[in-house]
Amino acid sequence: DATGGDYYDFIQATDDDKNLRLVLGDVTGHGIAAALMMATARSLLRGGVKCGDDPVQRLYDVNNSLVKDTPLGWFMTFYCLELSADSSEIRWISAGHDAAIVVAVDGSVSEFEGDDIPLGVNENWAFTGKGPATIAHGSVIVLGTDGIWEARNTKGEMYDKPRLIxxxxxxxTRAVEDICDAIVDAVLEFCGDAPRTDDITMIVARRS
Structure with a gap:
């Protein structure tokens, strides 16, 4: 069953449209069960990670719901990065998800990690928000799922993060749509005729 459990979203964080949350999630496994867990998590998150809400508290509530309602062994990694139009600051929270990658205009690289566990693992887990941190204007922000860097070629080699970076x-310096296409093309070229075993999902944005 090729049905996947990746999830991405863009959520307004303030009433004045000046703060935006980039959201990415990845449910373990594939098939109908993964898709259902993703849909459940999306509904819970959409209902709370919105204007004025504290994403840390909302993740606490969503996590407890998933622990109770999903089969043992199923979980979802999650990443939320908040951008502000009024400053160069970002804030983020990661529930077991890989770090966001930020590449500045000069080519320097930063990764914004978290240290929390995935959603659906332990009830009453206290999640921790990170930041603020500053990123320069013109920087490219990439959030992705492990279907990118864990993609394998016919020799069994993984694509890995260094190639992505x-x-x-x-x-x-290209448009974000072109950067996204370049990443997908590079992964597919690397994999060649090897079977694809995971989804490729990403958010590519630029700090204006």
Missing amino acids: EVIQKNR
Whole structure:
């Protein structure tokens, strides 16, 4: 069953449209069960990670719901990064998800990690928000799922993060749509005829 459990979203964080949350999630496994868990999590998150809400508290509530309502062993990694139109600051929270990658105009790379566990693992887990941190204007922000860097070629080699970062650096001055296409093209070229076993999902944005 090829049905996947990746999830992405863009959620207004303030009534004045000046703060935006980039959201990405990845449910373990594939098939109908993964898709249902993703849909459940999306509904719970959409209902709370919105204007004025504290995403840390909302994740606490969503996590407890998923622990109670999903089969043992199923979980969802989650990443939320908040951008502000009035400053260069970002804030983020990661529930077991890989770090956001930020490539500045000069090609320098920063990764914004978290240290919380995935959603659906332990009830009453106290999640921790991170930041603020400052990113320069013109920086490219990439959030992705492990279907990118864990993609394998016919030799069984993984694509890995360094190759991804190199593609972002080489294409950092292009439009975000072109950067996204360049990443997908590079992964598919690397994999060649090897079977694809996971979804490729990403958010590519630029700090204006």
